[in-house]
Amino acid sequence: MRIHCPCCGPRGVAEFSYGGDGTVRRPDLSVTDTDAHVAYVFERENPRGRHVELWHHIGGCRHWLLVTRDTLTHEITRVEMAGRFAGEAARMPGAGA
């Protein structure tokens, strides 16, 4: 399995560490409702098919990536920068690789 890191180009999976479901959003710090936090920490869909996951390029640029991966075929259809650098994939050095 290889992930095309927008920063580093296509790299082997051994350089990455899985960071869990990329679709969940942490409740704002001001939210003190336990249920909202329980949902964030524990409640997950288990989709058969396309899924957005977080991967950390821990042996590379150390950026966090949002990887769209099919849980059935393992096909990766999209990789983008998560959070802080969202939308900047095209400007990343690995964009053309």
Next chain:
Amino acid sequence: MSGYRLPQGGSHLDRSRPLAFRFDGEPMQGFAGDTLASALLASGRVLVGRSFKYHRPRGVMGAGPEEANALVELRDGARQEPNTRATMTELYGGLEAASQNRWPSLSFDMMAVNDLLSPLFSAGFYYKTFMGTGQATWHFCERFIRKAAGLGRATHLADPDRYEKTNAFCDVLVVGAGPAGLMAARAATAAGLRVILADENARAGGRLFEDGVHLDGLAPAEWIDGALREIEAGGGRILPRTSVYGYFDGNVLGAVERVADHKRKPAPFEPRQRHWTIHARHVVLATGAIERPLVFSGNDAPGVMLASAGLAHATRYGVAVGASVVVFANNDGGARTAIQLADLGVSIKAVVDPRREIDPALAAALGARGIRLETGAVVAATRGRKALAGIDIRGFDPISGALGANVMQPGCDALLVSGGWTPSVHLASQAGSAPVFDAALQSFVPGAAREAWTAAGACAGTLDLAGCLAAGLEAGRTAANACGKTAENRDISLPALSGQLAGAELPFPLFDVPATGGAKRFVDFQHDVTADDVDLANREGFRSVEHLKRYTTLGMAADQGKTSNVNAIALMARARGLTAPQVGTTRFRMPWTAVTIGALAGRETGHHFAPVRRTPLHDWHVAKGAEMMTAGLWMRPRAYIGPGETLRDAYIREATAVRQRVGIVDVSTLGKIDVQGPDAGEFLNRLYTGGFAKLPVGKARYGVMLREDGIMFDDGTAWRLAPNRFLVTTTTANAGAVLAHMEHYLEVVWPELRVHVTSVTDRFAGMAVAGPQARKVLQAALGEGDVSTEACPHMGIVRGRIAGAPVMIARLSFSGELAYEVYCDWPAGLAVWETLIEAGKPNGIMPYGMEALGTLRIEKGHITGAEMDGRTTLADVGLGGMASRKKPYVGSTMTQRPAFVDPERPVLVGLVSRDGQAIRAGSHLTLPGGGASLGHVTAVTWSPALGANIALAFLSRGRDRHGEVLEAAFPLKDERVAVTVADPCFYDPDGSRMHV
């Protein structure tokens, strides 16, 4: 009489180089180019092993990776390797092999009694016999069953050989160097692509050697060598003896090259095997096909063999597998094999075919050679137990499938069987392509590709040679196009074929012959699964192929159903009244053939298993007699053991020195993270349970981080070096995890925070000076700087110089004594350390290690990873006061969940042994006399300060139990120690010693 060496022939054989070897201690002889199997057959050896479950006598049944019977223990001593296929083992001088799964000898095997008890060992035997009888029954029977079932024994000695791992990148990987693979590799090379051609055999060519043809007027060996030269000249890489065993996501394939397995032992510095991780833009699967056995009574007798194997042994190794041979086939390949063998000088008695007629040209050719042809007939049974003695030929009605009258009962010592061909779809199936059933082939072929591959030749169901060559060429062009090259610039043409025999390739749909005489009909030879087992699985409801496989063990393990898969599916389909495609097939799993652990590990063994991290003081520690221990990847001193001292003496001496005078410890391994940015304070405020936003510059603070679920994650200190800059320390073990944690929040969760984090763990060496004399020593060592109480109060930070190097000092204490952590540049570490030691000599300074550090922290009830074990909260360890109520932080809301505030929850306590006996870590706490566990012990030590054996533990309602007497039980050693529950802070509970 059985097998023997033919007077001439053998494309792989070098008759000028005889090789001596031994099988079960018996001296034998073969030639260079032989496999162990061909050499055994040539020596007249029939019986080579005992079967897995029933210990039935077995002989060679194949000539390649499909071999399910002739599994041997190869070599001896540390190089002994079990379950080695004799058909894939190249003969070398001095080879030692032994038969498996027999006692006391192969010929007289006591365990063959299993065969008589076989009703007990039918499918699902384990489940039925042991389910509900309880553990005791299983434990009693297990050792007998484990002795009776199974195959070879692995050695317990360390592997003396080296293994390598490498990566390769290519445009086109061609798997299999048979006719299709060679043509594909030629075409792709000619298109200017980087090609890797891998084949698991020593010699390329696949079944070209058995086709009895000439190509462009050349004998197969010459044509193959020409093709290989052409591919190499075009820049292609050829990997012989290389089994591509796994097809992984993203067109990454795993392969094992048997670099030196064909030698007695590897040459100096030569690896025994090399693991290849191959990254290919496109893959051509030219993996060929494996002939199917037919299922009939006694079809496992030694001497019953695949027809293709009988032919391969004659063409490649010049071996007649028997003196009197019968062929039993449901396709024209049987007659062709008989004709070819007869022409090579093998005595063929008869061809038995269930069909009413075969290709007339073949029938005539058989007649011309005096070979009897029995059509409309089958082999219904075999005679002979340790060697085939004869067969029963019966009439057969191809419409009803019923057996007819006895035809004849000839004697013979070899029976060659063909039930058609099964394409080797394993790699395509591993790559997520569900195999589809081909009714003409009566087998599965690869389904639609999900990865970038093209199947060609027999693997794709093309069985005739001309078709395989053409399909290979086409696949090579397809691969070239997929890589953006057009292949017509230097075209490759197909070779002209001559000398082919007539006849169709497709089989008549016969898989099994009705049982006669009660003899077993085997489907999976390697796992002793019979046709009756398949029926039984159906009757008991294990009907899906996945259930069938697990219930009967069919197609499992090293064999992966190479010869059994299709027959089993056909039998299950008939039992269920379905078609084979309705039953379907299991998804094949890697590996195609067994992979040694050594090849996967490569050079990452022993010292190279993991990198070793050393602090700049490492050599000093070792020179001073430190016993070193690992802490994650780091090496740390456990204790500095003096002459005549035990480890216990040493750590007691060291801990006492810290309490009474002064000690120094290397803390360079602590994780250090530089946290910078305008929002650095706010960021740490959100991660730590305590407040950090208002920490003044020049002060440090102890902090604990929680996970999002409210469980403790890590602890350490944060030093505010400037308004926008903190130095954060973590535990040694969690340095990487805390950095990743911070990066996650900064990049994903709170991208608005203007903060950057950098690991500076090995930027700074660290040492802690601790003890009543610590200030005196430190001040004496400082060339520049002031650590007086006024300049450096508790938790204060000052800068200075030691040995000319800039240092940063924080007054922090883990031991409970007056203590300072001194950080300097990594390369200056040794000079600073030695200066501190020198300055401390008048005060009797003593270096201390991890054992003393542990003793000191247990005396103070300070927590480490043993207490932060992923199950405990701040309140559990008595640090509830560190949970800020003024601000939210990671995990804050979750700590209020009911289980976390349950008053029964185990909390941190101290324990004191009542009778001087040491407490064992991991003990459980019970009421005196026993009972349910009330908690467990996390850390233990002899406390020199208290003169007692003490421990830290988690105990239910622990804070209400101080003073209570309990037992610390360790049932594995049958130990019970009476303990008194105490406050976890045993020593100096008001902290007066560090506030001086």
